[in-house]
Amino acid sequence: MTDPNLDLARFTPVNHLWPELVERLGLERSRRAVQQALDLQAMHGTTSTMPLLLVETCGLALVQTEQLRRQTGLVGAGEHLVLLLSQRTACLQLLQSS
Structure with missing residues (x-):
């Protein structure tokens, strides 16, 4: 469920993915997808992962928050955070869900 080989450093942080x-x-449907990601975190995640x-x-998938911080400088600490990732455009966005 987690991919230690995912190179988050090659992705550019943006604000337009959501x-x-x-x-x-x-x-x-977008909210439902985010909720499913949060459900995955609740069922199989730990305090050191995020969806x-x-x-x-x-x-x-689940990603290690330390991997996110180390490779991008983004801090993924907190509840209801989802990392949106576009492989096609090599972009990522941290989304705070309510």
């Missing part, structure tokens, strides 16, 4: 996901899927949502496929 709006693009909502535009493509609609608000309700990752692939925006192209809505695939889910």
Whole structure:
């Protein structure tokens, strides 16, 4: 469920992945995808992981928060955080869900 070989350093932090996901899927389906990511974290995650949502496929994974910090400088500490990741555009965005 976690991929230690994922090189997050090659991804650029942006603020447009969430709006693009909502535009493509609609608000309700986008919220459902984020909720499923948070459910994965609740079922299989630990305090040292966070959910990752692939925006192209809505695939889910868990990523180590330390790996995120070390490779990108982003701090993924806190509740209800989801890492949106676009492999096609090599972008990522931290999303705080309510």
